[in-house]
Amino acid sequence: MSILDENNFDKFVTENTFTINDEKYKDEHSIKIRRDKELNIILNQEAVTQYKRSKMNPNIIDTIPIIDKSKTNYILKNIYFYSINQLLNSKFCTSKINTEAFIESIELHSQTYKNSEYIVEFIDNIPTNHLWSDIVDIEIKKQTNIEIGNIKIEQIPENSSSMIRYLNLKIDNLEVYLSRNKEKNGKEYANGTILYKGNPSKELRDKIRNILSFFIGRILILLEETFYDNNWNIVSFKAFSPHNTMSNRAFKINTILPLPLNNKLNNKEIDSKVLSNYINLFLNNYDLCDFNHISWLYWHAQCSALHTKCGELGATIEALQKAYIDKGWSNAILDKSDFKKFKKDSISIIDKLSISEENKEILKDKFHNFNQLPQKITLRKLFEDLDISLVDLELKAWQGRNDSAHGGKMKDYSIEKLQKQTNLIQGIFHKLILTISINAYEYYDYYSDVRGKRNHRKLEVKEITELNLSSNPRENWEENIKEVLEKNKDKKDEGVISELLDDSDLEDSDLDTSSFPLSQTK
Numbered sequence: 001m002s003i004l005d006e007n008n009f010d011k012f013v014t015e016n017t018f019t020i021n022d023e024k025y026k027d028e029h030s031i032k033i034r035r036d037k038e039l040n041i042i043l044n045q046e047a048v049t050q051y052k053r054s055k056m057n058p059n060i061i062d063t064i065p066i067i068d069k070s071k072t073n074y075i076l077k078n079i080y081f082y083s084i085n086q087l088l089n090s091k092f093c094t095s096k097i098n099t100e101a102f103i104e105s106i107e108l109h110s111q112t113y114k115n116s117e118y119i120v121e122f123i124d125n126i127p128t129n130h131l132w133s134d135i136v137d138i139e140i141k142k143q144t145n146i147e148i149g150n151i152k153i154e155q156i157p158e159n160s161s162s163m164i165r166y167l168n169l170k171i172d173n174l175e176v177y178l179s180r181n182k183e184k185n186g187k188e189y190a191n192g193t194i195l196y197k198g199n200p201s202k203e204l205r206d207k208i209r210n211i212l213s214f215f216i217g218r219i220l221i222l223l224e225e226t227f228y229d230n231n232w233n234i235v236s237f238k239a240f241s242p243h244n245t246m247s248n249r250a251f252k253i254n255t256i257l258p259l260p261l262n263n264k265l266n267n268k269e270i271d272s273k274v275l276s277n278y279i280n281l282f283l284n285n286y287d288l289c290d291f292n293h294i295s296w297l298y299w300h301a302q303c304s305a306l307h308t309k310c311g312e313l314g315a316t317i318e319a320l321q322k323a324y325i326d327k328g329w330s331n332a333i334l335d336k337s338d339f340k341k342f343k344k345d346s347i348s349i350i351d352k353l354s355i356s357e358e359n360k361e362i363l364k365d366k367f368h369n370f371n372q373l374p375q376k377i378t379l380r381k382l383f384e385d386l387d388i389s390l391v392d393l394e395l396k397a398w399q400g401r402n403d404s405a406h407g408g409k410m411k412d413y414s415i416e417k418l419q420k421q422t423n424l425i426q427g428i429f430h431k432l433i434l435t436i437s438i439n440a441y442e443y444y445d446y447y448s449d450v451r452g453k454r455n456h457r458k459l460e461v462k463e464i465t466e467l468n469l470s471s472n473p474r475e476n477w478e479e480n481i482k483e484v485l486e487k488n489k490d491k492k493d494e495g496v497i498s499e500l501l502d503d504s505d506l507e508d509s510d511l512d513t514s515s516f517p518l519s520q521t522k
Contacts (some may be wrong), residue, residue: 001514078104116227131164217255290323397424
């Protein structure tokens with residue numbers, strides 16, 4: 001075993017004998033710490049006290065210091081006691097108290113942890129569906145000595161070797177290595193580690209993990225982080241109760257890659273160079289996309305039930321639109337000066353109406369979003385400005401999502417139709433986020449019966465090679481776009497667009513908005 005295939009929390013709880021290092025807890029007690037099925041850290045405390053009645057408040061306690069047999073000190077953070085049982089013994093004036101609590105984190109720090117040379121994050125839910133491009137050879141050399149008393153009889157050498165795949169990523173001038181352990185029985189995910197050479201900030205590591213999750217198709221669950229010095233001695237350790245398992249639904253979803261991650265244009269392999277390039281591009285536009293927030297919404301949508309997924313993916317698209325608007329893009333109908341005059345004139349008219357003051361204020365309040373395009377037109381205008389294709393079927397799916405999210409009645413419900421409608425909405429999001437973040441020209445179309453890639457711009461697929469995307473998708477991309485558009489100006493918008501419009505089972509219903517099931521947007 002090495003630091004890359006085991007976790008420190010398991011070693012931490014091997015003996016599992018701790019006491020609280022605080023005078024307030026001087027009575028006889030013992031503590032056990034474990035993870036539950038949802039990977040939350042749970043504390044079990046058993047204490048015998050001389051007091052007749054426990055005064056412990058079953059609320060959150062900020063910190064509790066604990067110590068193990070070797071006198072190593074740890075800090076428990078944000079402990080929520082949700083179960084307290086007390087048995088009183090009136091004869092001996094004692095009480096036995098059993099408590100159970102949720103722990104947000106366990107921490108160990110030395111004085112030198114800020115000077116660490118390596119950081120290892122132990123994570124879960126790493127997809128195992130794809131081959132990884134990089135390989136590390138492991139060679140183990142052992143020697144077994146056989147002795148009787150002081151007599152050495154024999155030395156038996158034992159050599160073994162193995163090979164594991166990993167991803168060697170170059171991100172923001174950092175060396176980052178993603179490795180995974182063997183897949184769990186019958187699952188399409190495994191646990192593993194992210195190794196950072198250097199000491200990147202928590203904020204940067206959180207961003208990298210969020211982007212990695214999006215590109216490799218599963219939300220990565222952070223369970224612990226360990227800081228090491230140059231000789232691989234632990235200088236800091238922190239184990240977490242994960243906040244993003246979505247009640248364990250994160251482990252049950254299908255792996256969803258948004259676009260090919262290799263130059264072979266297949267979905268079987270992830271190439272570390274291609275992935276590194278995309279991550280670096282995404283980092284440059286992380287705040288533009290408000291991706292801390294968008295990532296959270298996206299994975300909640302992916303982990304939601306099918307009948308609510310349309311609504312939640314739609315909310316994610318709206319949040320991305322808002323982030324883009326906040327950064328300067330406009331969905332206004334009138335420019336500011338014209339609308340200001342219009343608003344002033346309108347308020348003057350409202351003030352003269354023979355209605356109650358309350359109703360006047362209600363009318364005036366309408367102006368806060370009066371100058372904004374409707375959602376359907378906003379989406380179409382944004383796609384036009386970004387030069388992304390958006391066909392009628394996708395617009396109908398988007399309108400249907402809006403109607404159903406606001407209480408539209410179900411009609412002619414079918415799982416197959418609902419899944420296709422959901423895939424259309426998911427495709428809209430992928431096209432939008434991939435264009436804004438990395439200026440990608442293709443993505444996986446989960447709406448099609450066969451998974452594949454297609455060009456999401458108004459270009460024919462055969463023209464993609466002219467854009468030289470493998471080197472730097474953003475380099476001179478505007479000039480390249482203009483050049484290819486000029487070549488294609490007399491050509492029709494073909495390919496998958498005609499395929500979408502030829503989908504008979506959805507066109508039969510004309511995607512009537514009433515056919516969408518009731519969905520929630522939050």
